[in-house]
Amino acid sequence: MELMAHLADGFATSLTSLNLLIVVIGVTVGLFIGAMPGLGSVNGVAIILPITFIVPPSSAIILLAAIYYGAMYGGAISSILLGIPGASTAVATTFDGRPMAQKGQAGLALIAAACASFVGGTISVVLFTLFAAPLADVALAFGPAEEFALVLLAFTTFVGLGGDDVLKTLMMICLGLALSTVGLDLISGQPRLIFFDQPGFYSGISFLVLAIGVYGIGEILYTIETQKSAPSVTPAKLTFGELWYGVKELNKHWKTMSFGSILGFFVGMLPAAGATPAALMSYGIAKLMSKTPERFGKGTIEGVIAPETSNNAASTGSLLPMLTLGIPGSPTTALLLGGMVMWGLVPGPMLFIEQPDFVWGLISSLYTANVAAVLVNLALIPLFVWALRMPFTVLCSLVFILCIVGGFAPSQKMHDVWLILGFGVGGYLLRKADYPMAPLVLALVLGPLMEKSFRQTLISEQGNVLAFIERPLSGTFIAISVIFFLLPMLKHVNRWLGRKPSPAE
Amino acid sequence: MLTADRVIAAALMVLSAYFMWHATALPIGWNGMTGGPGGGAFPFWLSAIMFVTAGAIIVRSFRIKFDNPDTFFDQETLRAVLVVIGSLVVTITLMPWAGAYIALPLFLLWYLKVFGKHGWTLTLLLTLGTPVFLFFFFEVTLKILLPKGFTEPLFIPLYARFF
Incomplete structure (x- = not known):
């Protein structure tokens, strides 16, 4: 029962008044950010990260995890009340959440979303607790060769499973990795890629600068055009009777909820997948398994429960590889990873040995964050209805200010603020041209690890490239990577051989 | 849409060429002494892949028959x-x-x-x-x-x- 002892220690950390307060603040901020159309967990974490210096590192990561959680809950709010997904992860929630609101059941839909998120979050945190320590134990055996293979695997999942244009995905991975090499060479210490001889580039390009640029400035520029007219908010009233009815209704759908949670957790672990596909898959499967599939899309409560359990479970799932292996499972966890490195905590198996207080404090705070999120969510629904009426330009102007000041604060260099604007505009144009942003950010965060592990392996093996495939674990990872990488090509060959008319893409 | 796609891919080609040129300041080949690639190898070859990928995107854009009628910017x-x-x-x-x-x-x-x-x-x-x-x-x-x-x-x- 070593696990329970660890968890109990963790709760001793997470139940301190400071950390409880942080969790409540974090989920509230996260709920608001998630509820704003267009802004999701990744934007929230990117914009808030620079100002987390206000609390000690271990609390800062709890704050960010709480924001992450809150944003996952919050996404459903605008999906239901506005019919616009609050974040891409809540797209599937609009399918039935919006019709429910139009039928006058907005309150019930919100209750179902909040409670389902709670169930999904809780089941996945239990799974997380069970898997974390064993996985970290396995990962302890990893050397640089395995690390390199694992990073490679993370990138190839984008190519094989990402679903975006393969060439454009590859482009973004390479761009992110190339940007990560700016600054001083890891091994020789010589400067490289110092553009225009600007001294600011010597310290490299911080992931924070790219994230604030792409997910702060870029995202707002992107939403300027999609949100020309003020959306109409469906009013929602909440009564205890409805709450009771909602919970009773939810009780009938344990199969959908547990299935959605488990599916979400495992899909969330994959770097290329994450909460959005998990929610869509869960919705699809719930419809397949339902006795009344014809009611889906017309406002059935099951259609809200399925995606909401799943996207919350996926957000927990994506924390697992980040914490145990040091490989983030989503762009948001990539930012959390970058933040941890900034605070001097190196994610990976050693963290479980060197900083058990921190690890178990974080895990147990996921439990408290879940409870806090569901309570704050239900209590503040009237406030969200009011906040969603806020004109979009007010939100934009405040996000711009936060991006500029937040980008300046960590390094206190105007150089970084200019870079943020550059990445914002560049990211906006690339995104408009259907280049995926997640691999870019992940590549910038993982780039240094990838290069370091690659070159360390070669130095210790006297330049023997075969070292990567000779070691059993890294060989397996490489083999899976190759399969993922070839997957899109196989599809092409298959279509070419079959000579079938290709469906419209 | 296709024009915008080409312009962006061309811009990325120029960017990657610029990266490659910068990366050559450090050795980009195999370093026989220590084993493994030199300091400029990673950025150079990654940019080279970017260059080729951008080229492929441009080539592909000429082989697509139907243009997406949406304009990139209104x-x-x-x-x-x-x-x-x-x-x-x-x-x-x-x-x-x-x-x-x-x-x-x-x-x-x-x-x-x-x-x-x-x-x-x-x-x-x-x-x-x-x-x-x-x-x-x-x-x-x-x-x-x-x-x-x-x-x-x-x-x-x-x-x-x-x-």
Whole structure:
């Protein structure tokens, strides 16, 4: 029962008044950010990260995890009340959440979303607790060769499973990795890629600068055009009777909820997948398994429960590889990873040995964050209805200010603020041209690890490239990577051989 | 849409060529002495892949038969986006010279009143409230000094009061 002892220690950390307060603040901020159309967990974490210096590192990561959680809950709010997904992860929630609101059941839909998120979050945190320590134990055996293979695997999942244009995905991975090499060479210490001889580039390009640029400035520029007219908010009233009815209704759908949670957790672990596909898959499967599939899309409560359990479970799932292996499972966890490195905590198996207080404090705070999120969510629904009426330009102007000041604060260099604007505009144009942003950010965060592990392996093996495939674990990872990488090509060959008319893409 | 796709891919090609040129400052080949690639190898070969990928995107764009009828930018969007980017450029240029406490409120005033067409009450509330919040949050609590430019002397009494 070593696990329970660890968890109990963790709760001793997470139940301190400071950390409880942080969790409540974090989920509230996260709920608001998630509820704003267009802004999701990744934007929230990117914009808030620079100002987390206000609390000690271990609390800062709890704050960010709480924001992450809150944003996952919050996404459903605008999906239901506005019919616009609050974040891409809540797209599937609009399918039935919006019709429910139009039928006058907005309150019930919100209750179902909040409670389902709670169930999904809780089941996945239990799974997380069970898997974390064993996985970290396995990962302890990893050397640089395995690390390199694992990073490679993370990138190839984008190519094989990402679903975006393969060439454009590859482009973004390479761009992110190339940007990560700016600054001083890891091994020789010589400067490289110092553009225009600007001294600011010597310290490299911080992931924070790219994230604030792409997910702060870029995202707002992107939403300027999609949100020309003020959306109409469906009013929602909440009564205890409805709450009771909602919970009773939810009780009938344990199969959908547990299935959605488990599916979400495992899909969330994959770097290329994450909460959005998990929610869509869960919705699809719930419809397949339902006795009344014809009611889906017309406002059935099951259609809200399925995606909401799943996207919350996926957000927990994506924390697992980040914490145990040091490989983030989503762009948001990539930012959390970058933040941890900034605070001097190196994610990976050693963290479980060197900083058990921190690890178990974080895990147990996921439990408290879940409870806090569901309570704050239900209590503040009237406030969200009011906040969603806020004109979009007010939100934009405040996000711009936060991006500029937040980008300046960590390094206190105007150089970084200019870079943020550059990445914002560049990211906006690339995104408009259907280049995926997640691999870019992940590549910038993982780039240094990838290069370091690659070159360390070669130095210790006297330049023997075969070292990567000779070691059993890294060989397996490489083999899976190759399969993922070839997957899109196989599809092409298959279509070419079959000579079938290709469906419209 | 296809034209925009080509222009962006071409721009990425130029960018990767620029990266490659920069990377050649360090050895890009195999370093026989230590084993493994030189310091410039990673950026160089990654940029090379980018170059080839961008080329492939351009080639592909000529082989697609049907163009997506959507235009990349409509007039209205392009104007709004350019105006916002322009205002951000002005704000960031002003910051080191006139200080954050002049540049940021000016941006808010412009964005809310002129661009967003909001009433004076809301505009003034946010324009005056935001700098006060920034001062207390960043300077007083976090001890992070924002750029002040020529307004620096005005803050000396405030420093004396709060530090």
